[in-house]
């Protein structure tokens with residue numbers, strides 16, 4: 001089945017074998033995880049002579065587990081359903097659980113993986129803003145060994161990323177902070193089976209419910225890649241949170257976006273919605289924290 005002029009399906013057992021196959025078929029090889037992005041794309045392109053390399057048998061890409069102090073490893077083959085249901089992810093990275101629970105439909109969530117969602121590099125990928133907000137690192141395995149790359153350096157444009165020939169996403173490492181609050185919001189026309197028109201994730205550490213020790217604000221579907229609103233973060237970080245400060249940060253987040261107009265929404269609408277999502281998430285975080293510090 002390995003003739004270069006024919007289609008073929010491979011099921012490697014090790015990452016080395018999968019990487020070697022990518023090198024051996026540089027133009028025709030395609031990795032497949034759940035296939036929910038790849039298979040429709042291949043049929044749209046009437047693809048011929050594709051060498052499909054399945055990642056299903058690669059144990060190194062599976063599992064969610066504690067990974068050293070305050071760190072959790074998520075294998076690239078973890079499905080959205082697994083992320084939505086994992087007690088560890090729900091406890092430490094609730095915005096990632098929520099984002100995964102909002103992907104497509106139950107059947108898409110049962111097949112689609114976090115590795116595929118990130119490697120597909122859509123600006124609207126639901127798991128990207130939480131990974132950015134949690135400061136995740138992507139673990140990449142290639143011919144030269146393994147490296148870790150901060151997730152903000154992974155995306156280079158719509159459907160484009162830094163993976164070089166022979167490189168495969170093995171998983172992600174996320175660091176948690178006990179006292180932080182995080183949430184994800186996705187704006188779509190429908191409640192299910194909807195790609196985000198705009199999305200936002202905030203992870204924030206508050207002292208006494210009002211003083212912002214650290215914050216990350218990440219946005220989806222409003223720029224060529226998922227982004228962090230770094231200037232907006234600087235407005236809030238190291239300050240006592242007030243409604244005025246939150247509104248200012250939300251306006252600055254809006255200015256950091258570069259959305260497009262398309263069939264689902266205009267660029268102008270997307271910008272306005274970013275301000276509203278960020279304001280709502282930070283207000284919610286500060287009111288939730290203020291309540292719990294009053295109780296505790």
Ligand SMILES: Cc1cc2nc3c(=O)[nH]c(=O)nc-3n(C[C@H](O)[C@H](O)[C@H](O)COP(=O)(O)OP(=O)(O)OC[C@H]3O[C@@H](n4cnc5c(N)ncnc54)[C@H](O)[C@@H]3O)c2cc1C
Pocket residue numbers: 030031032033034035036037038039040055061076077102103104105108111112113114115116117118119120124125126127163167168169170193194195196
């Ligand atoms: C009906 C429908 C609804 C959808 N709804 C949503 C939604 O609401 N939100 C959303 O974000 N997405 C949505 N998607 C897109 C898709 O389901 C997700 O992006 C999913 O997470 C892709 O994962 P997968 O495992 O199926 O990827 P695949 O289709 O298997 O792969 C996607 C791409 O990533 C590459 N790849 C996969 N794994 C790796 C790896 N470990 N290393 C390197 N490259 C890799 C593949 O080569 C391919 O280019 C939807 C898709 C459909 C068909």
